[in-house]
Amino acid sequence: MTAAARIRDTAIELFGREGFGVGLRAIAEEAGVSLGLIRHHFGSKEGLRRACDDHAMGHLQELQAEQVGAGEKTATLLDQLAAIEDYRPFVRYFLQVLRSGDGPASLLIDRLTASTLEYLEAGVAKGMFKPSIDPPARARFLVxxxxxxxxxxxxxxxxxxxxxxxxxxxxxxxxxxxxxxGLLTDDTLLDGYLRQREGSSEETAARHERDPS
Known part of the structure; x- marks a missing residue:
């Protein structure tokens, strides 16, 4: 493992365990490198976080591709991640990003949703999953x-x-x-919601025609 990879993996572990208040000096000590080497490879703490984000998402997408390629049916990718010891640092890292409540949390959700959408659509094409009325909405809901x-x-x-x-x-x-x-025994609630949504859309369109402003 290169020094940069060791620093990145150490940062993922520490950030996931202790939060993003962890300083670069603590990461350097844990990784057994100098503070200057971290700055050489990543520039700043923000640069290191971006590298951690990209690496964690990369692992997520690799596992998705493996599942679709093998035709493996699974509840959700995040369940798989939490169940695999090697992936637990990434799950902890993701949760710390969410708990931080800042811009990266929204970005993480968007990236997870986009990745999950690709995963589900590939699964639909292979017959693993049922098609969705609204694929992006389903992916975001699952995430x-x-x-x-x-x-x-x-x-x-x-x-x-x-x-x-x-x-x-x-x-x-x-x-x-x-x-x-599944949970419901018939389509009554779904059909009723779709009729209501369609009616609301038609009413909005008619109101816009009457008053474009």
Missing amino acids: LMKLGAMVLQHALAGDADDAYDRYIDVAALPGLELYTQ
Whole structure:
């Protein structure tokens, strides 16, 4: 592993475990490098964070591609990540980004949604998943639902080391059941919502024609 990769992986581990208040000096000590070497490779703490973001997303997309290529059916990619020991630092890192509540959190959600959309659409093409009425909306909903559940479980566990094991224990069975078998026995609610949405769209269009301003 190169010095730059060791620094990046150490930063992902420390940021995920302790948050983004961790300084470059602590990262340098943990990685066994000089502070100057971090600045040489990444320029600043912000540059290091961008490298961490790109690396974590890259791993996410690699796992997605492997699943689609193998035709493997799975509830969501984030479930897989949380269940695999090697990927847990990335899950912790993602959750810290979300908890920071700043611009990178919105960017992370957008990137996860775009990546999940590609994953789902590839799965639809291979017959792994059912088509969606609104593919982008479905992808974003899955990301928000999964991230929200993981953040909540993490908070309830008090940042315990086994928070992700607890999450899997709680979510795996009901999640797979819902994704595989569904919940509602008929289309009444969905059809009613679609009729309402269509009516609202038509009313908005008619109002705009009457008053374009």
